[in-house]
Amino acid sequence: xxxxxxxHDHVDEEKRDFIYxxxxxxxxxxxxxxxxxxxxxxxxxxxxxxxxxxxxxLSNIDEGSQVKSLWRGKPVFVRHRTPAEIAEAEAVDVxxxxxxxxxxxxxxxxxxxxxxxxxxxxxxxxxxxGCVPIGEQGKVDALGEYGGWYxxxxxxxxxxxxxIRKGPAPENLVIPPYEYVSDTVIKVG
Ligand code: FES
Numbered sequence: 001x002x003x004x005x006x007x008h009d010h011v012d013e014e015k016r017d018f019i020y021x022x023x024x025x026x027x028x029x030x031x032x033x034x035x036x037x038x039x040x041x042x043x044x045x046x047x048x049x050x051x052x053x054x055x056x057x058l059s060n061i062d063e064g065s066q067v068k069s070l071w072r073g074k075p076v077f078v079r080h081r082t083p084a085e086i087a088e089a090e091a092v093d094v095x096x097x098x099x100x101x102x103x104x105x106x107x108x109x110x111x112x113x114x115x116x117x118x119x120x121x122x123x124x125x126x127x128x129x130g131c132v133p134i135g136e137q138g139k140v141d142a143l144g145e146y147g148g149w150y151x152x153x154x155x156x157x158x159x160x161x162x163x164i165r166k167g168p169a170p171e172n173l174v175i176p177p178y179e180y181v182s183d184t185v186i187k188v189g
Contacts, residue, residue: 065137129153
Protein backbone atom coordinates (compact mmCIF):
# COMPACT_ATOMS: atom_id res chain seq x y z
CA UNK A 1 0.00 0.00 0.00
CA UNK A 2 1.40 3.43 -0.91
CA UNK A 3 1.76 6.15 1.70
CA UNK A 4 -1.03 8.06 0.03
CA UNK A 5 -3.39 5.09 0.22
CA UNK A 6 -2.38 4.46 3.82
CA UNK A 7 -2.99 8.02 4.82
CA HIS A 8 -6.32 7.99 2.97
CA ASP A 9 -7.37 4.90 4.93
CA HIS A 10 -6.27 6.58 8.13
CA VAL A 11 -8.39 9.64 7.39
CA ASP A 12 -11.35 7.41 6.52
CA GLU A 13 -10.91 5.60 9.82
CA GLU A 14 -10.88 8.85 11.70
CA LYS A 15 -13.96 10.00 9.82
CA ARG A 16 -15.73 6.75 10.60
CA ASP A 17 -14.85 7.02 14.30
CA PHE A 18 -16.19 10.53 14.32
CA ILE A 19 -19.44 9.38 12.77
CA TYR A 20 -19.78 6.62 15.40
CA UNK A 21 -19.05 9.03 18.22
CA UNK A 22 -21.55 11.49 16.78
CA UNK A 23 -24.10 8.68 16.58
CA UNK A 24 -23.29 7.85 20.18
CA UNK A 25 -23.86 11.43 21.19
CA UNK A 26 -27.28 11.29 19.55
CA UNK A 27 -27.91 7.99 21.34
CA UNK A 28 -26.96 9.68 24.59
CA UNK A 29 -29.42 12.50 23.95
CA UNK A 30 -32.03 9.91 23.02
CA UNK A 31 -31.42 8.01 26.23
CA UNK A 32 -31.75 11.24 28.17
CA UNK A 33 -35.02 11.95 26.43
CA UNK A 34 -36.24 8.46 27.30
CA UNK A 35 -35.01 8.91 30.85
CA UNK A 36 -36.89 12.08 31.59
CA UNK A 37 -40.40 10.61 31.79
CA UNK A 38 -38.97 8.11 34.24
CA UNK A 39 -37.90 10.93 36.51
CA UNK A 40 -41.53 10.93 37.66
CA UNK A 41 -40.71 7.54 39.21
CA UNK A 42 -38.13 9.17 41.43
CA UNK A 43 -38.65 11.47 44.31
CA UNK A 44 -35.96 14.07 44.71
CA UNK A 45 -35.82 15.46 48.22
CA UNK A 46 -34.39 18.96 48.56
CA UNK A 47 -31.42 17.80 50.61
CA UNK A 48 -30.50 14.99 48.24
CA UNK A 49 -30.98 17.31 45.26
CA UNK A 50 -28.46 19.68 46.75
CA UNK A 51 -25.99 16.83 47.14
CA UNK A 52 -26.53 15.73 43.57
CA UNK A 53 -28.29 12.54 44.61
CA UNK A 54 -31.38 10.90 43.22
CA UNK A 55 -33.75 8.36 44.69
CA UNK A 56 -35.11 5.51 42.60
CA UNK A 57 -38.06 3.35 43.58
CA LEU A 58 -37.21 -0.23 42.67
CA SER A 59 -40.79 -1.43 43.16
CA ASN A 60 -41.75 0.31 39.91
CA ILE A 61 -39.37 -1.80 37.81
CA ASP A 62 -40.85 -5.00 36.43
CA GLU A 63 -38.76 -8.16 36.35
CA GLY A 64 -36.84 -8.34 33.11
CA SER A 65 -36.96 -4.60 32.46
CA GLN A 66 -34.76 -1.62 33.28
CA VAL A 67 -35.25 2.07 33.93
CA LYS A 68 -32.93 4.88 33.00
CA SER A 69 -32.59 7.94 35.21
CA LEU A 70 -30.30 10.93 35.04
CA TRP A 71 -27.75 11.46 37.78
CA ARG A 72 -25.30 14.34 37.53
CA GLY A 73 -25.91 14.47 33.79
CA LYS A 74 -25.21 10.78 33.27
CA PRO A 75 -27.69 7.99 32.60
CA VAL A 76 -28.05 5.46 35.40
CA PHE A 77 -29.47 2.06 34.53
CA VAL A 78 -31.33 -0.04 37.05
CA ARG A 79 -32.26 -3.46 35.77
CA HIS A 80 -34.54 -5.83 37.63
CA ARG A 81 -32.84 -9.02 36.52
CA THR A 82 -34.58 -12.31 35.89
CA PRO A 83 -33.49 -15.46 37.75
CA ALA A 84 -31.88 -16.65 34.49
CA GLU A 85 -29.88 -13.41 34.13
CA ILE A 86 -28.69 -13.66 37.74
CA ALA A 87 -27.72 -17.32 37.33
CA GLU A 88 -25.79 -16.46 34.18
CA ALA A 89 -23.94 -13.63 35.93
CA GLU A 90 -23.03 -15.81 38.91
CA ALA A 91 -21.89 -18.79 36.82
CA VAL A 92 -19.08 -16.92 35.08
CA ASP A 93 -15.48 -17.84 35.91
CA VAL A 94 -14.22 -14.37 36.86
CA UNK A 95 -10.63 -15.30 36.08
CA UNK A 96 -11.58 -15.31 32.40
CA UNK A 97 -12.93 -11.75 32.47
CA UNK A 98 -11.05 -8.74 31.04
CA UNK A 99 -12.04 -6.77 34.16
CA UNK A 100 -12.53 -9.45 36.83
CA UNK A 101 -15.37 -8.93 39.31
CA UNK A 102 -17.88 -11.27 40.86
CA UNK A 103 -21.56 -10.50 40.54
CA UNK A 104 -21.76 -9.89 44.29
CA UNK A 105 -18.94 -7.34 44.14
CA UNK A 106 -21.15 -5.26 41.87
CA UNK A 107 -24.04 -5.05 44.35
CA UNK A 108 -24.63 -2.98 47.47
CA UNK A 109 -26.33 -4.42 50.58
CA UNK A 110 -29.98 -3.63 51.31
CA UNK A 111 -31.36 -2.38 54.64
CA UNK A 112 -30.99 -5.86 56.13
CA UNK A 113 -27.35 -5.99 55.15
CA UNK A 114 -28.05 -8.53 52.41
CA UNK A 115 -27.32 -8.40 48.71
CA UNK A 116 -30.37 -8.48 46.47
CA UNK A 117 -29.09 -9.73 43.13
CA UNK A 118 -32.32 -8.81 41.39
CA UNK A 119 -31.34 -5.14 41.12
CA UNK A 120 -28.24 -4.09 39.21
CA UNK A 121 -27.41 -0.38 39.31
CA UNK A 122 -24.86 1.04 36.85
CA UNK A 123 -23.76 4.21 35.14
CA UNK A 124 -25.00 3.77 31.58
CA UNK A 125 -21.86 5.02 29.88
CA UNK A 126 -19.64 2.74 27.79
CA UNK A 127 -16.12 2.64 29.20
CA UNK A 128 -14.64 2.88 25.71
CA UNK A 129 -15.59 6.31 24.35
CA GLY A 130 -18.65 7.12 26.40
CA CYS A 131 -21.63 6.10 24.26
CA VAL A 132 -24.78 4.93 26.00
CA PRO A 133 -25.11 1.15 25.62
CA ILE A 134 -28.48 -0.35 24.83
CA GLY A 135 -29.94 -3.20 26.82
CA GLU A 136 -33.69 -3.34 26.62
CA GLN A 137 -35.39 -6.72 26.55
CA GLY A 138 -37.42 -7.28 23.45
CA LYS A 139 -35.34 -5.06 21.19
CA VAL A 140 -33.56 -6.94 18.44
CA ASP A 141 -29.84 -7.27 19.15
CA ALA A 142 -30.13 -4.87 22.08
CA LEU A 143 -28.65 -7.20 24.67
CA GLY A 144 -25.43 -8.11 22.87
CA GLU A 145 -23.81 -11.52 22.73
CA TYR A 146 -23.75 -11.91 26.51
CA GLY A 147 -27.35 -11.00 27.24
CA GLY A 148 -26.65 -7.72 29.04
CA TRP A 149 -25.86 -4.51 27.17
CA TYR A 150 -24.46 -3.73 23.76
CA UNK A 151 -22.66 -0.58 22.71
CA UNK A 152 -23.27 -0.04 19.00
CA UNK A 153 -20.59 2.63 18.65
CA UNK A 154 -17.71 0.16 18.31
CA UNK A 155 -19.27 -3.15 19.32
CA UNK A 156 -18.67 -3.68 23.04
CA UNK A 157 -20.67 -6.48 24.66
CA UNK A 158 -21.45 -6.47 28.38
CA UNK A 159 -22.91 -9.40 30.32
CA UNK A 160 -25.88 -9.51 32.70
CA UNK A 161 -23.68 -8.06 35.46
CA UNK A 162 -22.55 -5.21 33.19
CA UNK A 163 -19.06 -6.69 32.86
CA ILE A 164 -17.18 -6.20 29.62
CA ARG A 165 -16.93 -9.48 27.72
CA LYS A 166 -16.10 -8.58 24.13
CA GLY A 167 -15.12 -5.48 22.16
CA PRO A 168 -12.85 -2.50 22.75
CA ALA A 169 -14.22 -1.23 26.08
CA PRO A 170 -11.47 -1.73 28.70
CA GLU A 171 -13.59 -1.91 31.85
CA ASN A 172 -16.93 -2.99 33.23
CA LEU A 173 -19.82 -0.54 33.33
CA VAL A 174 -19.27 1.56 36.45
CA ILE A 175 -21.28 0.99 39.62
CA PRO A 176 -22.18 4.41 41.04
CA PRO A 177 -22.15 5.06 44.77
CA TYR A 178 -25.61 4.11 46.02
CA GLU A 179 -27.39 2.83 49.12
CA TYR A 180 -30.78 1.50 50.13
CA VAL A 181 -32.78 4.10 52.03
CA SER A 182 -35.76 1.75 52.49
CA ASP A 183 -36.67 -1.78 51.44
CA THR A 184 -37.49 -0.63 47.93
CA VAL A 185 -35.80 2.75 47.42
CA ILE A 186 -32.17 3.42 46.64
CA LYS A 187 -30.30 6.70 46.75
CA VAL A 188 -27.69 7.17 44.05
CA GLY A 189 -24.93 9.65 44.79
S1 FES B 1 -17.99 3.87 22.91
FE1 FES B 1 -16.78 2.52 21.73
S2 FES B 1 -17.67 0.59 22.10
FE2 FES B 1 -18.82 1.91 23.32
